[in-house]
Amino acid sequence: MSKLVLITGGAGFIGSHLADELLAHGYRVRALDNLAVQVHGPNAGRPDYLSPEVDLQIGDVRDPAAMRKALEGVDAVYHFAAVVGVGQSMYEIAHYTDVNNMGTAVLLEALIERPVERLIVASSMSIYGEGLYRDPSGAVSPGVERSLEQLKAGDWEVRNAAGEVLHPVPTPESKAPSLPSVYALSKYDQERMCQMIGRAYGIPTVGLRFFNIFGTRQALSNPYTGVLAIFASRYLNDKPPMINEDGFQQRDFVSVYDVARACRLSLELPEAAGEVFNIASGRQYTIREVAERMGRALGKTHIVPEITGKYRVGDIRHCVADISLAREKLGYDPRVPLEEGLVELSDWLEGQQAVDRVEEARAELALRGLAL
Incomplete structure (x- = not known):
């Protein structure tokens, strides 16, 4: 009989795509998901996009009984269940810590009683904080977190002690964590707890940053989801995307199809055990450029992105990925460029409705002094 794989958070964006990837390669899939309102909307049931072959169990990762039930007969686990969002994590501190940290603890205690062949945990680029940088002399060093005084002055660049502007370079897994938000802290906690307990109890574990x-399938009405989904929500409501700072922040955007394949490789390759990998495209784009590309893909070129000149506490300037380790050890090769992915995403978006809550979320942050 084929192996049974559990995906916590498996009814969501990444989990459902991973389920498709695993099913296509002969695995059986079970998902444990609480169908959270912020992601799935009120009165949510089984998502239409979730394959009917997935055994969906509705439950909370913090519930030991639900976790034990979900683990029955399981050969491997992907731990994706988490609440996501840098800004929101800075005021819903107890909620983020409860779901992300305690939920992981409940899973690990269950796995101590019933070990599996492999545990793969979803980590995040957020744990790096600012990525690596090069100064004018050519020396490479970690980026320094920008002060609130600097941000209030509208000076967005990362600088060294001499005040010189630093330029981003690809960030490898060896960079020490720098945790600028409660969300980043909780993701690092998830990653380290899984590796620690996995090593102690002989459960081969892989961390994917x-x-x-x-x-497709991102929660368009969740103002704390991925930036492309947030931009799409604005465009679909004929409003301009709102871009913090000057829009020249650099990020690495990776297709969910490439991510799903990397997840499967992490399960199948023995040499992945005990490792942590960056999963990205290895290409960088400015946020301004991505917003404009999304507008073109949706036929909304008449809507010009709004550069707010404002900031949000916990945000970073630049972080782009070095994916050489994943290439070497996983045989990972990203195949879907942003340009191609945006075409499919725009086709899917045409049939979607999005409740635009971006301004509401910004007001919430501003009220707490977390955004200007």
Whole structure:
């Protein structure tokens, strides 16, 4: 009989695509998901996009009984269940810590009683904080977190002690964590707890540090989801995307199809055990450029992105990925460029409705002094 794989958070954006990838390669798939309102909307049931072959169990990762039930007969686990969002994590501190940290603890205690062949945990680029940088002399060093005084003055660049502007270079897994938000802290906690307990109890474990993932099935009405989904929500409501700072922040955008394949390779390759990998495209784009590309893909070129000149506490300037380790050890090769992915995404978006909550979320942050 084929192996049974559990995906926590498996009814969501990434989990459902991974389920498709695993099913196509002969695995059986079970998903444990609480169908959270912020992601799935009120009165949500089984998502239409979730393959009927997936055994969906509705439950919370913090519920030990639900977790034990979900693990029955399981050979491997992908731990994707988490609440996501840098800004929101800075005021819903207890909620983020409860779901992300405690949910992981509940899973791990269940796995101690019932070990699996492999555990793969979704980590995040957010744990790096600012990525690596090069100064004018050519020396490479970690980026320094920008002060609130600097941000209030509208000086967006990362600078060294001499005040010189630093330029981003690809960030490898060896960079020490720098945790600028509660969300980043909780993702690092998930990653380290899984590796720690996996090593202690003989459960081969892999950490995957996802960069900015784009694709179909993202929650368009969730103002704390991926930036492309947030931009899409604005365009679909004939409003301009709102871009913080000057729009020249650099990020790495990776297709959910490439992510799903990397996840499968992490399960299948023995040499992946014990490792942590950046999963990204290896290409960088400015946020301004991505917003404009999205507008063209949706036929909304008459809507010009709004450069706000404002900031949000916990945000970083630049972080782009070095994916050489994943290439070497996983045989990972990203295949879907942003340009191609945006075409499919725009086709899917035409049939979607999005409740635009971006300004509401910005007001919430501003009220708490977390955004200007």
